Amino acid sequence: MDIVNILRDKILNSVDELVEEKKIQKPFNIDNIVVERPKKQHQGDYSTNVAMVLGKALSSNPRDIGELIKSKMGDEDIIDAVSLDGPGFLNIKINLKFWDSLIIEIMSNDKSYGEDRFGRGRKVNLEFVSANPTGPLHLGHVRGAVFGDALARLLEFVGFQVTKEYYVNDGGAQIGILVRTVYYRYLQTLGDDIALPEDSYPGDYLLPVAEKLLDKYGEELKNTEEFERDKIIREFSLEYMMKVIKSDLASLNIEMDNFFSEQTMINSNAIETALSTLKDKGLIYNGIIEAPKGKTHTDWEAREQMLFKSTKFDDDIDRPIKKSDGSWTYFAPDLAYHADKLKRGFDVVIDILGADHSGYVSRLKAVINAFAEKRVEFEVKLVQLVKLIKNEKVLKMSKRAGDYILIQDLLEEVNSDFIRFVMLTRNNDVPLDFDIDLMLSKSKDNPVFYVNYAHARISSVLKRAKELNMWPLSKVEDLEKRTFPLIENELTLVKKLSEWPNVVRQSAKFHEPHRIAFYLNEVASSFHSLYQSSYESGSYRFIVEGAQELCANRLALANSTQIVIRNGLSLLGIVPLDEMY
RNA sequence: GGCCCCGUAGCUCAGCUGGAUAGAGCAACUGACUUCUAAUCAGUAGGUCGUACGUUCGAAUCGUACCGGGGUCACCA
CATH class of the missing domain: 3.40.50.620 (HUPs)
Incomplete structure (x- = not known):
């Protein structure tokens, strides 16, 4: 489990305890509680707004509640210190040992570091x-x-x-x-x-x-x-x-995974079937759509057409199913197609359309609403x-x-x-x-080079270490016995790596893969900075011959960084490079 | 005219769905290559978050109204 969830659980447990001890009332809405990395370093490794959210929900002083929660969160293995700052933030300092163990966790999870199960196996149709x-x-x-x-x-x-x-x-x-x-x-x-x-x-x-x-x-x-x-x-x-x-x-x-043929669907009478369902629900009628307002349509003429009563589902106007000559509009098969998606039992239906189709969205939503028999999450992403x-x-x-x-x-x-x-x-x-x-x-100016360069540098370091018999470590567990405190630059990088599972969750939740790309840039930046620090000071190197023990930790850190970059790139469908060309 | 999207540094964009002193990249300026790959790094400078009200402990973020840009608006697909 990743650090954000661990902290979140601890916070919620603390709240529960306080409720049990009758020190505070049971809050209703706690969805807004977040655990995040603060922007400024002096604000701790992670911080939470729990006191302020509860302050609002219970209409009492956030700082008082903050003190209570703070008292419940001390002396834990991974928490070093908690401080109450500003309007009521709880700033949490994480134990150094935890960051050490995170490196091991990343290495042992490897490709699955950052994986999550919140999808719970639900079926998604992504068109x-x-x-x-x-x-x-x-x-x-x-x-x-x-x-x-x-x-x-x-x-x-x-x-x-x-x-x-x-x-x-x-x-x-x-x-x-x-x-x-x-x-x-x-x-x-x-x-x-x-x-x-x-x-x-x-x-x-x-x-x-x-x-x-x-x-x-x-x-x-x-x-x-x-x-x-x-x-x-x-x-x-x-x-x-x-x-x-x-x-x-x-x-x-x-x-x-699937190429869905419109013609095959039409041949199976799917349109008629879908329409008869809609007819039963009283959502089909013959009528005339009003002329569009505002613009003067010189060639507009009133026509009677078969219409879908999409206004019942918040659409602006009812939409034509048949043209005035009796043939199907484009919408007719698409309507049947979306009915078919629902019939196939998807829990989540996502359409990705060009922004020039934005006017089409509300009628698709109407179709989903008209046909859905269970709760289906429907979203149109416009690019x-x-x-x-x-x-x-x-x-x-x-x-x-x-x-x-x-x-x-x-x-x-x-x-x-x-x-x-x-x-x-x-x-x-x-x-x-x-x-x-x-x-x-x-x-x-090629932005993917920056991330790939970090990846390639690590490959190069590990390759060299291998030649010197310093890598791979005989066992990942060997690392656990070591206690080399991470120095400052290293900590910055490890903390960045700790954000990965949360980045994945948020990107997936909001359907925003671009967050992954931005995050990878940050990881690469943090790594380049560490790597480069040897040129500044002359002291920091991933490989120091004759100092195997010291290097084990550094190489492990490089390796975990590479794992995160590789996982991120693979979600973007990009192949990481082992050497630049 | 209706609906949708956008407006954040000179430029291109982030900003974790209401939090702390608003961030990156490019461009500009100063500095760092005898190396584990300098396609990199360290630093300086750059802001009325389109405007105005409102909601509240707190707004770039939410609401309303404007301004500006883009898209779209029956019988196309």
Whole structure:
């Protein structure tokens, strides 16, 4: 168990004791009690606001309550001293022995240091990317992809059972466009001097599909009856495109658990089934939506459509299920899809969407509310768009051929780890400027290098120690017998390492993987500082030949640091480097 | 006009969901390489947390109203 939880338990026990002794009343709301690392060193190793929270709940003086709790928290193995400061903070000084033992704990837990169980095995459906299968992935997809993947790793690390899901839009109108475009490309490949029709995908990324189509079918498609031909092209192109997309994802170190086909779902009559459930609940009707206010819609005309009564669940307007010509809107299959997620028994459903879909959120929530039969946690994470910068100009991404930056093209020049790290070093609801030139320059501005450099330095030290037979230690337990007091710089680092389990918990709880990236920077910084201190003083070294005993502790500290960095990077889906190149 | 997101150092961003004297990186300035890898480190300087009210022991954080920027708004996906 990690230090924050240990302290928290001690604090809560103290409160319970005081209640039992009738020195204070039983408080109601104690969720706000936090145990955290204070910013200033003189404020102890950990501090808690318990006295102030209770002061408010019981409406009495925080400092009085603080004194009472303080008296209950003394003489413990891990607590050295408790002081009552400021408006009522309890500042806790941790015993030096504890920090020694933490190093051992990290080393013996290794890959599982920081793991948590608060997910309690609950099933999470995490939907992300879900790009239309009409072309390869481009830069616009990367952020959501990387974010979703990191979140999945994080949630698994804290005990959820995560299904990473990709919704394949293979049932809508855009597939018709895909088929038509591929057919024209096919004709062009055959030598026909023919221009692409108006409504088609202009990029040349469909040319290889046409070529492969030609390899397999020869010229015969030209004479095949249209319905049959479209069917062949459709299947062929979809399979091809999904293969490309999967390989794009793989090159970003992302692997989906499930590809959910819209068309397959439609074929199973899922839409009708879902709608009949909603009908039974009186949530479907035919009606006319009012014209949008504010803006003047010259082409607006009243139409009667089949509508979903999402206003019953706090949506602004009821949403159309069918277009006026009677065909499904995009929303109809998506509604059935979300009903299906619930049917599959997930406890937590998370959608990751681009911020340009923010208007879609309330109707999805309405769907979940309409169908959920048990308590389901539903959240839509919106990732802001990535602004692409090249030659100091913002690049407008459009589906026109030229300014389309494909993931494949990008990865030819840049390591995917860098892309991942940059994307994850930002809260997802702030827009991200992605400077291509900076990225291609492989400069020192590359933030992932800083963390990796710390990792590589440790690898290098351990490798050298191994050559000198100083590492690995014969047994981790050997370390327990030693009592080398950690010096100041070392303590700073160990204390930073002690935060890891809490960082994991908080990131997972709030679905914010960027906290991991920031934390790793802090760990790296703390390590670099310690490492560098030998240049300043000439005295501190991880390896001092002939001083095996002294070095054991230092090497163990380096090793635990590396474990934390490795665990952190692996949650971000980034491969740690043993040496810089 | 409605809804969503953002506004914190010159720039890019954190700020642990209400706590103590608001922090990093880049850029600027001063200093440290005969090494276990200087892609690093130590230090200096830089702030009306968009504005104004409010909630309370206490606000960058919560509420309301404004200001500024971005996104989005039936019969697209």
